Amino acid sequence: MGELKGLKLDQQHGKSRVRVARVWKDGDGKHHFSEWSVNISLLSNCLPAYFSGDNYDIVATDTMKNTVYAKAKECSEQLSAEDFAVVLAKHFTSFYQQVTGAIVNIVEKPWERVSINGQQHDHGFKLGSERHTTEVMVDKSGTLRMTSGIEGLSILKTTKSGFEGFIRDQYTMLPDTRERMMATEVTASWRYSFDSLSSLPLKPLYFTERYTDVKEVLLNMFFGPSKEGAYSPSVQATLHEMAKAVLERFPDISFIQLRMPNLHFLPVNLPSKDNPVIVKFDDDVYLPTDEPHGTIQATLSHIRSNM
Numbered sequence: 515m516g517e518l519k520g521l522k523l524d525q526q527h528g529k530s531r532v533r534v535a536r537v538w539k540d541g542d543g544k545h546h547f548s549e550w551s552v553n554i555s556l557l558s559n560c561l562p563a564y565f566s567g568d569n570y571d572i573v574a575t576d577t578m579k580n581t582v583y584a585k586a587k588e589c590s591e592q593l594s595a596e597d598f599a600v601v602l603a604k605h606f607t608s609f610y611q612q613v614t615g616a617i618v619n620i621v622e623k624p625w626e627r628v629s630i631n632g633q634q635h636d637h638g639f640k641l642g643s644e645r646h647t648t649e650v651m652v653d654k655s656g657t658l659r660m661t662s663g664i665e666g667l668s669i670l671k672t673t674k675s676g677f678e679g680f681i682r683d684q685y686t687m688l689p690d691t692r693e694r695m696m697a698t699e700v701t702a703s704w705r706y707s708f709d710s711l712s713s714l715p716l717k718p719l720y721f722t723e724r725y726t727d728v729k730e731v732l733l734n735m736f737f738g739p740s741k742e743g744a745y746s747p748s749v750q751a752t753l754h755e756m757a758k759a760v761l762e763r764f765p766d767i768s769f770i771q772l773r774m775p776n777l778h779f780l781p782v783n784l785p786s787k788d789n790p791v792i793v794k795f796d797d798d799v800y801l802p803t804d805e806p807h808g809t810i811q812a813t814l815s816h817i818r819s820n821m
């Protein structure tokens with residue numbers, strides 16, 4: 515933060531959407547692959563650039579972009595998006611005296627290994643749907659804040675969902691129901707409790723595995739067991755069950771936010787001037803919509819005890 519002539523300046527600068535792909539090759543011919551879009555934002559003492567046009571304290575954003583490629587090259591073992599974000603943030607905060615903090619965001623493109631005739635391919639990948647995200651903040655002293663998440667997880671169940679007993683007034687048209695579709699596109703982000711670089715787990719791909727496990731818990735809670743399912747009385751109740759399960763299962767996650775739009779599938783009824791009606795809705799024909807949609811969002815975290 516800087517001050518000049520009674521005005522306060524808060525600033526950061528960085529490079530956005532630096533796209534990098536990295537291949538790692540095992541000795542036996544198996545390849546591993548990641549594609550990332552990296553955003554870097556540096557908190558740095560470079561006020562003369564703002565106040566007098568003097569750039570001597572500026573890390574050029576072009577240098578930041580090159581650093582992404584240089585560090586990708588240096589990472590000779592496959593690593594998670596989280597660990598790559600840490601590598602970058604650590605570099606910027608330790609290498610430049612001017613840089614007091616770094617925020618690195620990464621969105622990983624969901625490339626998945628293909629299977630051909632039931633066998634995992636050595637070097638073939640196809641694009642999946644939901645994306646793995648992370649944000650890492652590091653300061654010079656090694657204090658860390660790490661959040662990871664999922665974007666674009668589209669899920670739907672054709673039954674075991676209802677909504678009833680809500681407020682009724684002169685504008686309420688929606689009937690109570692215990693039978694409807696439930697569809698959403700989950701955006702999740704969760705905060706890890708590791709608060710310093712030195713407290714991070716050393717196990718390779720720890721955060722990749724966590725991401726997969728969190729996703730699995732979220733899906734299990736949304737759908738329930740494969741035959742019986744699990745009845746949802748509202749998006750709100752299901753969201754809470756999903757968030758609670760993640761906090762209960764993973765002690766290193768201290769906070770989770772879920773955003774779950776309620777994507778409506780409207781019953782189709784086509785009356786006819788004469789009998790019989792053309793289409794009478796029987797939980798079978800729907801009009802899918804995504805506008806307008808309900809917006810349900812909540813965060814769940816552990817209450818810290820002072821004892």
Ligand SMILES: O=c1[nH]c(=O)c2[nH]c(=O)[nH]c2[nH]1
Nearest residue numbers: 677688747748749750776808
């Ligand atoms: O699960 C739901 N939550 C709501 O808050 C809501 N509101 C609404 O019209 N339908 C639903 N469904």
